[in-house]
Amino acid sequence: MTENYLQLEAIFKKITSIHSASSILNWDKAVIMPSGGAETRTEQMATLGLIAHELLTNPKNSDLLKAAEHEASQLSDWNLANLKEMRRIYDHATIIPEQLVEAVTKANSKCEMVWRSARAENDFKKLEPYLTENLNLTRKIAEIKSERFNCSKYDALLDEYDPGLTTAKIDKIFGKLEQFLPNFINQVIEHQASKPAPLAINGNFPVDMQKELGLEIMKLLGFDFNHGRLDVSNHPFCGGTYGDIRITTRYSEQDFLPSLTAIIHEAGHALYESNRPQQYIYQPVSRARGMGIHESQSLLMERQVGCSIEFLELIQPIIASKLKVSGPEYTAENFYKIINQVKRSLIRVEADEVTYPAHVILRYNLEKDMIEGKLEIKDLPEAWRSSMQALIGITPEDDKDGCMQDIHWPMGAFGYFPTYSFGAIHAAQIFAAAKRAIPNMAVEIKQGNIHPLNNWLKENIHKYGSKYSTSDLLTKATGSDTDVDCFINYLQNKFLS
Amino acid sequence: MTENYLQLEAIFKKITSIHSASSILNWDKAVIMPSGGAETRTEQMATLGLIAHELLTNPKNSDLLKAAEHEASQLSDWNLANLKEMRRIYDHATIIPEQLVEAVTKANSKCEMVWRSARAENDFKKLEPYLTENLNLTRKIAEIKSERFNCSKYDALLDEYDPGLTTAKIDKIFGKLEQFLPNFINQVIEHQASKPAPLAINGNFPVDMQKELGLEIMKLLGFDFNHGRLDVSNHPFCGGTYGDIRITTRYSEQDFLPSLTAIIHEAGHALYESNRPQQYIYQPVSRARGMGIHESQSLLMERQVGCSIEFLELIQPIIASKLKVSGPEYTAENFYKIINQVKRSLIRVEADEVTYPAHVILRYNLEKDMIEGKLEIKDLPEAWRSSMQALIGITPEDDKDGCMQDIHWPMGAFGYFPTYSFGAIHAAQIFAAAKRAIPNMAVEIKQGNIHPLNNWLKENIHKYGSKYSTSDLLTKATGSDTDVDCFINYLQNKFLS
Numbered sequence: 001m002t003e004n005y006l007q008l009e010a011i012f013k014k015i016t017s018i019h020s021a022s023s024i025l026n027w028d029k030a031v032i033m034p035s036g037g038a039e040t041r042t043e044q045m046a047t048l049g050l051i052a053h054e055l056l057t058n059p060k061n062s063d064l065l066k067a068a069e070h071e072a073s074q075l076s077d078w079n080l081a082n083l084k085e086m087r088r089i090y091d092h093a094t095i096i097p098e099q100l101v102e103a104v105t106k107a108n109s110k111c112e113m114v115w116r117s118a119r120a121e122n123d124f125k126k127l128e129p130y131l132t133e134n135l136n137l138t139r140k141i142a143e144i145k146s147e148r149f150n151c152s153k154y155d156a157l158l159d160e161y162d163p164g165l166t167t168a169k170i171d172k173i174f175g176k177l178e179q180f181l182p183n184f185i186n187q188v189i190e191h192q193a194s195k196p197a198p199l200a201i202n203g204n205f206p207v208d209m210q211k212e213l214g215l216e217i218m219k220l221l222g223f224d225f226n227h228g229r230l231d232v233s234n235h236p237f238c239g240g241t242y243g244d245i246r247i248t249t250r251y252s253e254q255d256f257l258p259s260l261t262a263i264i265h266e267a268g269h270a271l272y273e274s275n276r277p278q279q280y281i282y283q284p285v286s287r288a289r290g291m292g293i294h295e296s297q298s299l300l301m302e303r304q305v306g307c308s309i310e311f312l313e314l315i316q317p318i319i320a321s322k323l324k325v326s327g328p329e330y331t332a333e334n335f336y337k338i339i340n341q342v343k344r345s346l347i348r349v350e351a352d353e354v355t356y357p358a359h360v361i362l363r364y365n366l367e368k369d370m371i372e373g374k375l376e377i378k379d380l381p382e383a384w385r386s387s388m389q390a391l392i393g394i395t396p397e398d399d400k401d402g403c404m405q406d407i408h409w410p411m412g413a414f415g416y417f418p419t420y421s422f423g424a425i426h427a428a429q430i431f432a433a434a435k436r437a438i439p440n441m442a443v444e445i446k447q448g449n450i451h452p453l454n455n456w457l458k459e460n461i462h463k464y465g466s467k468y469s470t471s472d473l474l475t476k477a478t479g480s481d482t483d484v485d486c487f488i489n490y491l492q493n494k495f496l497s
Numbered sequence: 498m499t500e501n502y503l504q505l506e507a508i509f510k511k512i513t514s515i516h517s518a519s520s521i522l523n524w525d526k527a528v529i530m531p532s533g534g535a536e537t538r539t540e541q542m543a544t545l546g547l548i549a550h551e552l553l554t555n556p557k558n559s560d561l562l563k564a565a566e567h568e569a570s571q572l573s574d575w576n577l578a579n580l581k582e583m584r585r586i587y588d589h590a591t592i593i594p595e596q597l598v599e600a601v602t603k604a605n606s607k608c609e610m611v612w613r614s615a616r617a618e619n620d621f622k623k624l625e626p627y628l629t630e631n632l633n634l635t636r637k638i639a640e641i642k643s644e645r646f647n648c649s650k651y652d653a654l655l656d657e658y659d660p661g662l663t664t665a666k667i668d669k670i671f672g673k674l675e676q677f678l679p680n681f682i683n684q685v686i687e688h689q690a691s692k693p694a695p696l697a698i699n700g701n702f703p704v705d706m707q708k709e710l711g712l713e714i715m716k717l718l719g720f721d722f723n724h725g726r727l728d729v730s731n732h733p734f735c736g737g738t739y740g741d742i743r744i745t746t747r748y749s750e751q752d753f754l755p756s757l758t759a760i761i762h763e764a765g766h767a768l769y770e771s772n773r774p775q776q777y778i779y780q781p782v783s784r785a786r787g788m789g790i791h792e793s794q795s796l797l798m799e800r801q802v803g804c805s806i807e808f809l810e811l812i813q814p815i816i817a818s819k820l821k822v823s824g825p826e827y828t829a830e831n832f833y834k835i836i837n838q839v840k841r842s843l844i845r846v847e848a849d850e851v852t853y854p855a856h857v858i859l860r861y862n863l864e865k866d867m868i869e870g871k872l873e874i875k876d877l878p879e880a881w882r883s884s885m886q887a888l889i890g891i892t893p894e895d896d897k898d899g900c901m902q903d904i905h906w907p908m909g910a911f912g913y914f915p916t917y918s919f920g921a922i923h924a925a926q927i928f929a930a931a932k933r934a935i936p937n938m939a940v941e942i943k944q945g946n947i948h949p950l951n952n953w954l955k956e957n958i959h960k961y962g963s964k965y966s967t968s969d970l971l972t973k974a975t976g977s978d979t980d981v982d983c984f985i986n987y988l989q990n991k992f993l994s
Contacts, residue, residue, distance in 0.1 A: 017544035020537060025521060032529070036724035037741025040517060043779070044738075047514035051548060227533035241541075244534025282540070 002074050004067040008086055011055060011064075013282040018052040020241040027239040027246050031231045056093050065090060078277075078285060081467040085284035092160055095148050096141055104137040108412035115410035122400040124381055131409060132377040135370055138414050142371050154371045157415030162290035162422065164469045167368065170418050173425065173484045174361045180488055181358050182391060188342045188354055188495045198337035199329035207251045213322035214249060214263040217315060221267045221301060222454045223247075228270060236262035238269035238298075242281050245270045256323060257339060261302060268301030269294060271454060275462030286465040289473055291416070293461065295423025296430055303353055303424070304431035305453070309336050310446040342495065344394045346401045353424070354495060358391040360421040363406070367414050425482055426474065428490040430461065433478035499571050501564040505583055508552060508561075510779040515549040517738040524736040524743050528728045553590050562587060575774075575782060578964040582781035589657055592645050593638055601634040605909035612907035619897040621878055628906060629874040632867055635911050639868050651868045654912030659787035659919065661966045664865065667915050670922065670981045671858045677985055678855050679888060685839045685851055685992045695834035696826035704748045710819035711746060711760045714812060718764045718798060719951045720744075725767060733759035735766035735795075739778050742767045753820060754836060758799060765798030766791060768951060772959030783962040786970055788913070790958065792920025793927055800850055800921070801928035802950070806833050807943040839992065841891045843898045850921070851992060855888040857918040860903070864911050922979055923971065925987040927958065930975035 111130035118127040145156035158165045233248035240246035247266035280286040288294045312332040348359040369375035384403035389395045396402035435441045460477040471481045608627035615624040642653035655662045730745040737743035744763035777783040785791045809829040845856040866872035881900040893899035932938045957974040968978045
């Protein structure tokens, strides 16, 4: 290690602690805070954000980075990987002029606010000027970054959410899925229609009992309550900070499956967060390796594990005892049918495992065109409708359930959507590799022994943080880079057999 | 306003927001955080503390303060009061060399840790070297500050907790009480012994029911749940931040009165915090006017209001209904007897209204001697025992219930104790003034109409924040500076009639 490098470590440790404080404040805002606390909280978080930004963009950091980069030969592989992440974070933070950062922050915040009412009122015209402003500013940012990073504009945006992911890679993978899905969706729907429909669950499940059930399942999955919590918020998320990881869900008294599924999903994120490399926990290299890997860990738990018949057989008696239920609708087989049912639906967040990638591909094609100047906001509703028909075979009657359904564009997040489906593809691929390493995985899961899987994930994915690129991490763990064929095989085996 | 002054306001706004974020993190630590989160939390809070300290002690602030002080004629009275507070805070933060600050922080932290086990083991010898180190370092700080502020060493320490409070003032007031109390305590105990003893409460009160009761009483006192919460912690406190004030209590299933009393006490603090001047909420001038006023607001609610027969008559039916209790031990008269019972006790935090000041005077005399070099730690246990006998008429059998009972000295807080009794004296004095302004106060309280009192407190105390000195604030609100005779009269009327 060198003096310059150590100085950078000290600066990033401070920045990490500030982010970690903000993360707890953000959790509190979603879970605990009385509504009247909003004004003070906004001020607190803006102040902490500004201080972290100032610490990061201090011009002397540029000198330190250059000096440390010249001393690369004196640094360990972990230090080098850390330095690379510091450079990436520094460049992203400094490359955009402060004035443009401020303009885009304001525009996003305003647009998100307008979106809430415009969506409720199904009034795209109301949203249009604000979304246009968001897009124009994002185009400017993409242009500046694409020049600096020497890549396409859309690739420059992707880099913030999933470093290393490129349009070339997405096009190849989504291209295959776009070929595969429309016909496959038809086949699966036909196949499922030929069998008896699942029995509906229409109960009255008190929140307290559901919470007890959720806690029990979290324990089973290896969640450590000495280092975390389960609470309630409007939208489930995994928050908190290393050593204190807080997941949330929301409950409906009519049905316990959505809440339980959310808990399993967020627990997957939490396991990743809790196994990040402890030695570098205040350093960028310990952060999760992009959203495409983070989402793979949540989807692995939710779908590969949680939607499997073995897991459902394991938890069926727990469900029956915690919720005091019995009968044919509460069998593992019926749960399996319910959560694996495939439908054409308008809404992404309600979509099943099979149609979900089609929702994502639709958004990817549209936002790439928007960033590249090939599609304008005014033409978005019509483009949405025709894509929807082509990909999923239905057309929304209004924009509320069409191009206004997601918060991402109103909040300025262009380039995020692909990571959802890369998460799903990686989940299938990583789970397949884990199954090769643990040959009796199905039996282990059925017996409630999740430890071998967790340990494999820790040793092959979690413990590396951001040390490797996504491609290298996947190749080391599974033998290949993103493998869409593995995902397609998985879907075929699961849904047509 | 001047440019220099406005720059200072911007700096202090940042500092306030950081403190306010820390306050939420501190609340979370006491109420929510899983134990495994301690390490990350310590790092977060140390980082925020350091950043706030760096912002405050930046040498350019000295120039800004001097410049703004030269432009005093261009500043409003609020701005001037704010500037005065800025100066006081800046001086306290910068006058002690960084090395000494670091040494004392470490020594206090170590001593507090040793105290926890030494107290449990009743082993004063174990604590002695650490407490000696605390005292020696505090003496150094007191010496530096006394030279800078041109006052006695003990006064220099007082200034941090209760600006403007002096040894001269305390000696005069505690002198009178020290004359008055020993004989008065005898009289009250005899007087109460001549009447039937209160009936004991030995119930089984589920925490949920007690919480419902607490929330109801908080509403009655005017607590705004849109801007605050009630939770549970090991030691009751009032935390959170402006706009989001969070009080805590602790429950015993055997008795609901201690928990309820704590809630009323903390609600008094909360009402003060919620009425601080909103226009200056991010500025030092909006802060509470020292601990002697803060404690007066909690004690006013707890004792002047909460221990009055009118209030107990008001809440008796609420208690009966929320806890589903009835019988002679659950009458307002019996509650009154229980919470106003006077006993000679060894432990300050369990002491009643009459003996409490004696506990404080004992500590004041000892810590003043310690700071002035007249008493050494090794002689503390014996000094404690003889003072205890002289003031309260009992002697502890061991140091655990003697000089090791409080956390204050182990954590380095010398100069804090007097504010408890100044709070009690001010509470009686302020409540007497409020009663003169609201002649039918007893009837109002009995009818549950706390609003006139709250409004009077807001208009005469709360809304001024730190605009005036404690003396000026009291004189404006009550017609005189700290009035111990008013307190003595109150005790005589209440306990001997």
